[in-house]
Amino acid sequence: MSCALFSQEQNYIPYRKGKVWGLCDTGKLITVQPQYSYISWYDNSVQGFHAVLNGRFGIIGSHSTLIMPFISDKPIAVDGGKFLVFDGWDYYYYSIKTKMRLEKQIQKPGPPVKDRGWVREAEPFYKGDVKEIVLSWDDLSDEDNVMLKPFNNDHYELNFKRDFIEIRDRDRSIGIYIPELKKIFLNTPELAHIGWQHYRGLPYIYTKNTSNLIGLVDEYSHEIYPNKYHEITLVDVGGLIYLSEPDPSDQNNLIFRTVLPNNQVLDGKFERDVQLWKNGSPFQLYSTMINGQKNYAGEDGTLYFEG
Template sequence: MISKYLWIFLMFMSCVVFSQEQNYIPYRKGKVWGLCDTYKFITVQPQYNSISWYDESAKGFHTEQNGKFGIIGPNSTVIMPFISDEPIAVVGDRFLVFDRWSYYYYSMKTKMRLEEYIQREKHPIYPINDRGWGEIEPFYRGDIKEAVLSWDDLSDEDIKMLKPFDNDQYELTFKRGFIEIASANTDIGIYIPELKKIFLNTPDLAHTDWGYYRGNPYVFTVNTSNLMGLVDVNSKEIYPNEYNTISLVDVHKLVYLSKVDPNHQNNLIFKTILPNNKVLDGKFEPAMQLWKNGNPFQLYYTIINGEKNYAGEDGTLYFEG
């Protein structure tokens, strides 16, 4: 019975250790990188050119220092010395290292060089099971046409609503989820069949699109300065017309707002509103969930100088400078 409980305890402890290693975050200070936990406690002092997320297959973090790649543990212990000219891959129980002129296997146990690897593939070799490097962006089909509404999609109630505008005086343009109403090159407004409502423009404000966010519909507006705003279905202002762009990302419960940088007119300054209404400076996208205070803790990332920099759902920034 004692041995049974001991086994359960050891299994529990191994899971805890694994979770802790996965819970470290690449942390940037200026131009160098280290590691910290979700509380921003530094476990590896920033000193490396780059550092990856924890790689279970390598039992460590892929790291670059002065143009050489190695693997370190969560407390800066060297798992594989900085001898490779390329990121180190893991093949079974061996490291695959590009050692000056060729690829060689290295023992994960002794760190000694083994036989040479004869590369047959034409594609480059990257670290495996590594969430920090070598990620593939979603494939985009630029030739896919946007689906638009047609008369066949409208109900009898929709047709009745549009009847005052269904004549030679007006022009109806069918869009993805709404219908534009115009007259003599003047935009009159939009009709949204799903909401059974017409939103009429004013001399100062035009309605341009709409979408759902957290189950509620919102309508985008543009003023005479071409700045965007947002209203609800009762035309109550949610965001004033002072933004260059507004994006509602309902799947992740994020809002992106941008304004033109007054010091660089070709640049946009972004703000991200998180699901808990925390505001981050910059455009942040979901990364992964870790643990904090025993609860799931969502991380977000933004790209700075080509690298992912991280922030937590509580607004904690895991980078500076």
């Protein structure tokens, strides 16, 4: 999922240099020098970015200036128009305008926890094994039956899958039939067809070679990706492609890459994130988790982190 942020004051991105964080704009211009152990994404509720310095939380405002000093042991919140700060012992209110400490927060008693008079234990709505939905003869048309007729005999075995039929000759797979495409894809001694899916409105067929490496072809058997990948994942929502291949220097390690909708390639596995403005146009950001924190990249391949 992603969301559009159309306020210019929210157009800053957490930027990492080594182990410290700052802020930059979409053009990678540094607006807050990397010096913090953590910076959050923009938080509308506090009108700024949560940051951590020497183990304490503060808030950097939308114009890259400090609007709440680093005095809290927990992220600072806004409650009733005032900042709420935890000093290690208690919660205190602070004036948003003057930053001066006000009164101590009075904790209100919460509702009973797991009181059987009020809360009923949740029950699983289903028990038992979930069976995979597969095709059957009833799902096939007359044209499908004609296509499969040469293989519908005692010499061959037809294994029905979710959206294709595997054709086997004893212990050897000789190809697959895809009813939706009305096509048979025959295997070769070097290459087997193992499945298919739609991606951005077009069908693509997965292949596997004798080294068990995955490739991809279109419906006309034109190669899209060669057979050198451990896995190829097509994500229709967001238009992303995830590729992983064995590391030539260490066969126990995998190298991950993400192909964006505009065919930009990012090293690592990225997900679609927020959308900002750049030069007056929407600009999509993607994020990847590194050491438990989000690191960002732009749709043009710009990396907002280094080291």
